[in-house]
Amino acid sequence: MTNAPDDYEVTVKTRHEEAVAEFAEDKGLMQRFQHALHVTPALVPLIVLLISIVVFGVLLGSRFFSASTLTLVLQQVQLVGIVAAAQTLVILTAGIDLSVGAIMVFSSVIMGQFTFRYDLPPAVAVACGLAAGTAFGFLNGWLVAVMKLPPFIVTLGTWQVILASNFLYSRNETIRAQEIEAEARLLQFFGNTFKIGADEAGRGGATFTYGVIFMLLLVAVLAYALKYTAWGRHVYAVGDDPEAAQLSGVNVRRTLISVYMLAGLICAFAGWALIGRIGSVSPTSGQEANIQSITAVVIGGVSLFGGRGSIFGALFGALIVGVFSLGLRLLGLDAQWTYFFIGVLIIGAVAVDQWIRKVSA
Numbered sequence: 001m002t003n004a005p006d007d008y009e010v011t012v013k014t015r016h017e018e019a020v021a022e023f024a025e026d027k028g029l030m031q032r033f034q035h036a037l038h039v040t041p042a043l044v045p046l047i048v049l050l051i052s053i054v055v056f057g058v059l060l061g062s063r064f065f066s067a068s069t070l071t072l073v074l075q076q077v078q079l080v081g082i083v084a085a086a087q088t089l090v091i092l093t094a095g096i097d098l099s100v101g102a103i104m105v106f107s108s109v110i111m112g113q114f115t116f117r118y119d120l121p122p123a124v125a126v127a128c129g130l131a132a133g134t135a136f137g138f139l140n141g142w143l144v145a146v147m148k149l150p151p152f153i154v155t156l157g158t159w160q161v162i163l164a165s166n167f168l169y170s171r172n173e174t175i176r177a178q179e180i181e182a183e184a185r186l187l188q189f190f191g192n193t194f195k196i197g198a199d200e201a202g203r204g205g206a207t208f209t210y211g212v213i214f215m216l217l218l219v220a221v222l223a224y225a226l227k228y229t230a231w232g233r234h235v236y237a238v239g240d241d242p243e244a245a246q247l248s249g250v251n252v253r254r255t256l257i258s259v260y261m262l263a264g265l266i267c268a269f270a271g272w273a274l275i276g277r278i279g280s281v282s283p284t285s286g287q288e289a290n291i292q293s294i295t296a297v298v299i300g301g302v303s304l305f306g307g308r309g310s311i312f313g314a315l316f317g318a319l320i321v322g323v324f325s326l327g328l329r330l331l332g333l334d335a336q337w338t339y340f341f342i343g344v345l346i347i348g349a350v351a352v353d354q355w356i357r358k359v360s361a
Helices: 004-039 043-063 067-092 100-116 122-145 151-170 177-183 185-191 210-228 230-240 242-247 252-278 289-299 311-330 336-360
Strands: 193-196 206-209
Touching: 043 311, 043 336, 067 100, 067 206, 067 210, 067 230, 067 252, 067 289, 067 311, 100 122, 100 151, 100 177, 100 185, 100 252, 100 289, 122 151, 122 185, 122 252, 177 185, 185 210, 185 252, 206 210, 210 230, 210 252, 210 311, 230 242, 230 252, 242 252, 289 311, 289 336, 311 336
Parallel strands: none
Antiparallel strands: 193 206
16 A cells, blocks of 8 residues: 555656656657758649649549640640749849749840841840840849848849840840741740650650750759759858858859849740740830749748758749649639739748747747
């Protein structure tokens, strides 16, 4: 009888230890999951993308799960994917570029106008357009890195300046597809298609454009550069803490200027792809590229605070938007539902990013 209290205390202590061990195990699992998301930011958008494909595949069956439909998604998001790659580089440095769409469109206009107004060879005109995009990026980078102006304000201003210059220079004239096809096919290069897996009559199979191939190669090259080169490590360091990066020997000013210049060059390539996508040179095209690129980047798990994210995540974000857009359209739903679900995904992506940062702290 005298040992009863001791036995009770031992029992309570054992149960308490088991509860603590179980809680510690749960906490460990949560920490491991959070660590996986922190180390691999593209994991969340990849999971969302796969779930989206499965859901629409179940709802639509063979109408959605076909090579032609899935490659159509790639064709529809190629421009957003290219511009989102440029936007990702800037956001990784804790900045933002609101001028990406304007640079894309003005670069395409320069390519077209230099070809038809000044009778330059198409290859030279394309080179001039790429150089112009790079110059616009340098202007953004110089104002941010040297003049120390906020990226949001700088690119908001250059967006307006470039957009106005685009309309003034082009005189709001569109160069028609028929003219380009007759005299400057190079301008439509990224719109050329080829098939894989088609039958002898050319039916079925997956249809790709050179613009899609360029987008995939661009993402692969940038992913390698960001992960395995000193420049890539400097980009992340500047975005995480520019003062600490400067103290550790990183040339913050040079890194920022190089990022904005590369973003401008990529947007110029997007302008070239834009001509191939729509077939013509129009100063009014691509008006939503700014918001679409930011949407893809945010859904792709790239932190708006800088220093964390993946170029693959931005690609997955663009594909998620493409899958939702095409899937809902095939279901016959109103287009506004696309904006609704994308808005939910944006809020969810930001919430996940905040949660990862809070747990990591």
